[in-house]
Amino acid sequence: MVVAAAFTLMFVGFGAAYSFAAFFTAFESEFGASRGHIALVFSVAAFTWFLLGAPGGVAADRFGPRRVALVGVACLAGGLALASLADSVAVLYATYSIGMGLGVGLVYVPSVGAVQPWFGANRAFASGLAVAGIGAGNIAGPLLAAWWIELLGWRGAYLAFSIFVLMLGGAAALAIKQKPVERKAQMDGTALRSALRSGAFWLLYASLVLTCIGLFVPMVHLGPYAQDMGLTAAQGVTLVSLIGVGSLLGRFTVGGFADRLGRQRSLAAMYFGLGAMLLVWLAAQSYWLLALFAIVFGMCYGAYVALLPTIVIDLYGARAVSGIIGFLYTGAGVGTLLGPWLAGAAYDALGAYDVPIIAGAGFSFAASACILFLHEKTRHRR
Numbered sequence: 441m442v443v444a445a446a447f448t449l450m451f452v453g454f455g456a457a458y459s460f461a462a463f464f465t466a467f468e469s470e471f472g473a474s475r476g477h478i479a480l481v482f483s484v485a486a487f488t489w490f491l492l493g494a495p496g497g498v499a500a501d502r503f504g505p506r507r508v509a510l511v512g513v514a515c516l517a518g519g520l521a522l523a524s525l526a527d528s529v530a531v532l533y534a535t536y537s538i539g540m541g542l543g544v545g546l547v548y549v550p551s552v553g554a555v556q557p558w559f560g561a562n563r564a565f566a567s568g569l570a571v572a573g574i575g576a577g578n579i580a581g582p583l584l585a586a587w588w589i590e591l592l593g594w595r596g597a598y599l600a601f602s603i604f605v606l607m608l609g610g611a612a613a614l615a616i617k618q619k620p621v622e623r624k625a626q627m628d629g630t631a632l633r634s635a636l637r638s639g640a641f642w643l644l645y646a647s648l649v650l651t652c653i654g655l656f657v658p659m660v661h662l663g664p665y666a667q668d669m670g671l672t673a674a675q676g677v678t679l680v681s682l683i684g685v686g687s688l689l690g691r692f693t694v695g696g697f698a699d700r701l702g703r704q705r706s707l708a709a710m711y712f713g714l715g716a717m718l719l720v721w722l723a724a725q726s727y728w729l730l731a732l733f734a735i736v737f738g739m740c741y742g743a744y745v746a747l748l749p750t751i752v753i754d755l756y757g758a759r760a761v762s763g764i765i766g767f768l769y770t771g772a773g774v775g776t777l778l779g780p781w782l783a784g785a786a787y788d789a790l791g792a793y794d795v796p797i798i799a800g801a802g803f804s805f806a807a808s809a810c811i812l813f814l815h816e817k818t819r820h821r822r
Contacts, residue, residue: 441615441617442554442555442558442570442616442617442619443555443558443566443569443570444612444615445551445612445613445615445616445617446551446552446554446555446570446571446573446612446616447569447570447571447572447573447576448573448608448609448611448612448615449509449512449513449547449548449551449573449609449612449613449616450547450548450551450552450570450571450573450574450577451573451574451576451577451580451608452513452516452577452604452605452608452609452612453512453516453543453544453547453548453577453605453609454544454548454573454574454577454578454581455576455577455578455580455581455584456516456520456540456543456577456581456601456604456605457482457485457486457489457540457544457577457581458577458578458581458582458659458680458684459581459582459584459585459601460481460482460485460536460659460660461582461659461660461662461663461676461677461680462581462582462583462585462586462589462663462677462680463585463589463594463597464478464660464663464664465663465664465667465673466589466594467481467529467532467594470594471528471529473529474784474788475661475664475784475787475788476781476782476784476785476787476788477529477784478529478784479660479661479780479781479783479784480533480780480781480784481529481532481533481536481537482537482656482659482660482780483656483660483776483777483778483779483780483781484533484537484541484777485536485537485538485540485541485544486541486656486773486776486777486780487541487773487774487776487777488537488538488540488541488542488545488773489540489541489542489543489544489545489548489773490545490769490770490771490772490773490774490776491541491545491770491773492541492542492545492546492766493545493548493549493765493766493767493768493769493770493773494549494763494766494767494769494770495766496508496512496545496546496548496549496550496762496766497549497550497553497761497762497763497764497765497766497767498632498760498762498763498766499546499550500549500550500553500554500618500762501553501760501761501762501763504617504618505550505551505553505554505616505617505618505762506613506614506616506617506618508546508550509546509547509550509551509612509613509616510610510613510614511546512542512543512544512545512546512547512550512613513543513547513605513606513609513610513613514543514606515539515542515543515546516539516540516542516543516544516547516602516605516606516609517543517602517603517605517606517609518539518602519535519536519538519539519540519542519543520536520539520540520598520599520601520602520605521598521599521602522535522539523535523536523539523598524594524595524596524598524599524602525595536598543605547609547613548769549762549765549766549769550616550762551570551616552567552570552571552749552765553749553761553762553765553766554616554617554618554619554762555567555570555749556749556750556752556753556758556761557618557619557753557758557761558619563750563753567746567747567749567750568690568691568692568694568742568743568746569691569692571691571742571745571746571749572687572688572691572692572742572746574687574691574742574745575684575685575686575687575688575689575690575691575738575742576684576688577684578659578680578681578683578684578687578738579681579684579685579688580681580684581684582663582677582680582681582684583677583678583681584601584604585597585601585677586673586674586677588600588601629756629757629758629759629760629761630755630756630757630759630760630764631759631760632760632763632764632767635755635756635760635764636764636767638755639817640755640814640817640818641764641767641768643810643811643813643814643817644748644751644752644768644771644810644811644814645767645768645770645771646771646807646810647707647711647771647807647808647810647811648748648768648769648771648772648775648807649771649772649774649775650775650803650804650806650807650810651711651714651744651775651803651804651807652771652772652773652774652775652776652779653775653776653778653779653799653800653803654714654715654718654779654796654797654799654800654801654803654804655714655741655775655776655779655800655804656775656776656779656780657718657779657780657783657793657796657797657800658680658683658721658734658737659680659683659780660780660783660784661780661783661784661787661793662676662679662680662683662730662734663676663677663679663680664676665793666679666727666730671727675727679730679731679734680734682731682734682735682738683734683735683737683738683741684738685734685735685738686734686735686736686737686738686739686740686741686742687738687739687741687742687745688738688742689735689738689739689742690710690738690739690740690741690742690743690744690746691742691743691745691746693739693743694706694710694739694742694743694746694747698743698747698750702815703747703750703751703754704751704811704814704815704818705811705812705815706743706747707744707747707748707751707811708808708809708811708812708815709808710740710741710743710744710747711740711744711804711805711807711808711811712804712805712808713736713737713739713740714737714740714741714744714804715800715801715802715803715804715805715808716801717733717736717737717740718737718797718798718800718801718804719797719798719801720732720733720736721733721737721797722794722797722798722801748765748768749761749765752764752765752768755818775803779796779800782796783796783797783800
C-alpha cells in the first residue's frame with residue numbers, strides 16, 4: 441500500500457513537471473521568449489522542489505507523510521490551474537515554477553522517505569518500485585500534454601493536468617502512511633544534525649550538485665534539439681518520454697542487483713553512465729541513436745534515484761531519514777537550477793548545445809569519483 445501510494449504521488453507530480461518539454465515550443469510562440477528564459481521556468485521549479493525537500497522531509501518526520509503530501513498535491517493542482525492564465529513568462533515563474541516547486545517538494549521526499557523503514561534486505565528494490573512513479577510520469581506526462589495541447593490548447597492542457605493531479609494525487613496522499621518505529625530502533629539511528637556534520641553526507645551532496653547540472657538538460661532541451669535537427673515536434677516529445685521508459689527499466693532492474701553487488705558502487709556506475717550517455721547525445725546524428733541515448737540515459741537516472749535513499753538509510757538509519765534525504769536534495773536543486781538555464785543561455789549565445797553537453801558529462805564523471813571515494817572510506821571504516 442505504501443509503495444503504491446508513493447508510486448502514484450510521484451507519477452502525478454513528476455508527470456506534470458516533466459510535461460514541460462511539450463509546452464516549450466508553445467511558450468516560444470506565445471511569448472516570443474528566448475530558450476534560456478523559458479528553460480529558467482523549469483529550472484526555478486526544480487530548484488524550489490529540491491530546496492523544499494529539506495523542510496518537507498523534516499515536516500514528514502514530525503507530522504507524518506500523509507499531511508505533508510496532501511498540502512503538496514494542493515500546491516501542484518493550484519499552480520497548474522493558475523499557470524493556464526499566464527500572459528507572460530514572468531507570470532509562469534509566479535504560478536508554474538512556484539506551484540510545481542512547492543508541490544513536488546512536499547510530495548517527493550515524504551513519499552520516498554515513508555517507504556524506506558518498511559523494508560530491510562530488499563530495500564533498494566522496494567525503493568525502485570516506488571520511485572518508478574517518476575519514470576512512469578516522465579513517460580506519460582509529455583505524451584498526455586501533447587495530446588491535451590492538440591485538443592484544448594496549452595491553457596486547457598494545464599487545467600486538465602490540474603484536475604488529474606488533484607483527483608489521483610489526493611487519493612494517493614490519503615493512502616500513504618508512516619511505519620511506527622520502535623523507540624530503540626529510532627534512537628539507534630543518526631540525528632539530522634550529526635548527519636549534516638559527517639563527511640559522507642557532503643560527498644553525497646557534492647555528487648548531486650555535479651550530476652544534476654547535466655541531468656535535467658535533456659529533460660528540457662531534447663525536444664527543441666530534435667526539432668533543430670529537422671525532426672517533428674512529436675518525435676521530440678517522444679524522445680523525452682523515452683527517458684521515462686529507460687527510467688522505469690532502471691528503477692525496476694538495478695535495485696535488486698545493487699542489493700547484492702553493493703549500493704554505493706552501483707550508484708557510482710550510474711553517475712558514470714549518465715556522463716557517457718551525454719557524450720553519445722553529442723555524437724548522435726540520427727533519430728534512432730537519440731532514442732538509444734534517451735533510453736540508456738533514463739536507465740542510469742532511474743537507478744540512481746532509487747539507490748540514493750537506500751544509501752542514506754544504510755549510512756544513517758531510519759531516525760531522520762526524510763530530513764537527511766531532503767537536505768541532500770538541496771544539492772540537486774543547485775545543479776538543476778544551473779543546468780537547463782545555462783544550456784539555454786549557451787544555445788542563445790552560440791547557436792548549439794555542444795558546450796553544455798560536454799560540461800554535463802564532465803560533471804557526471806566527477807560525481808562518480810565522489811561516490812567511489814565514499815565507498816573506499818566506508819569500506820575502510822567497516
